[in-house]
Amino acid sequence: MSIIMGRGDEAKKAIESKGGNLDLKKAFIRLKAGQSRKVRVLTPQDYVAYKAHGHYSKGVYTQPCIAVAGERCVLCEAANYDGDLVEKDKDGKSVWNQMYAKKRVLFAFVDLEEDMIRVFDATKAQADGLIATIDEYAEDLDSIAFTFKRTGDKQETSYTLAPILPNKMKEVQEVFDKYNGVEVETKLFEEALQARTTEQQAKELQQAGFPVKDVLGIEVKVAASENNEDEGEPIDENEDPTKDF
Ligand SMILES: [Zn+2]
Secondary structure (H helix, E strand, C coil), X not given: CCCEECCCCCHHHHHHHCCCCCCHHHHECCCCCCCEEEEECCCCCCEEEEEEEEEHHHCEEEEECCHHHCCCCHHHHHHXXXXXXXXXXXXXXECCHHHCCEEEEEEEEEECCCCEEEEEEEEHHHHHHHHHHHHHCHHHCCCCCEEEEEECCHHHCEEEEEECCHHHHHHCHHHXXXXXXXXXXXXXXXXXXXXXXXXXXXXXXXXXXXXXXXXXXXXXXXXXXXXXXXXXXXXXXXXXXXXXC
16 A cells, blocks of 8 residues: 555555655755746656645644555544643644645656756645646647746745746757656655654654653653654645645
């Protein structure tokens, strides 16, 4: 079983390898409002849906639900718990409820400016528009490059793919052509998603302030030397992933 829905089966390996050989600092396309990059979309299938947990204000970064891969997902358990041991909002609901698994979509594009295949992580709502554009140009992806652009901030954030006009193609044609016949491996998506093990999830939850031992019955041991451990790259560091749902 895979952490991604509908592509590949390397999830368990990805969970153990924590990013594998992928350079996570470079793998993600991150844009600020108004920024854009020129990209090539290799095929109409180069994206995957997955279920994500995250709690922006508690510092739990967007990460895949591992229940999808048949593992114990304590983020699901923490999100579903509504007993007395956790912090409540003004309506008496657990503040952790908002961490429930939500559908997100990870795209792979050739970044024509960096000359490499990179990924972009989108909410379901952001992804719908991008997929519509990809489908619209599905027949012409071998000849058309796009400007991938972010507009707006916070709740207003949206992303668009706009075809580059033929007379502008010459600026990117050389890099574009290098990727003829190149395929995006499923492994890229799995590695970029940085699925945690159950134990790693429990540790992150504890660091975020969730009563892991009392609610989940898991004893987290954090060695002093682990406190400064590199936890990898956040998939989505500047948006509240809960906002679109
Ligand atoms: Zn889960």
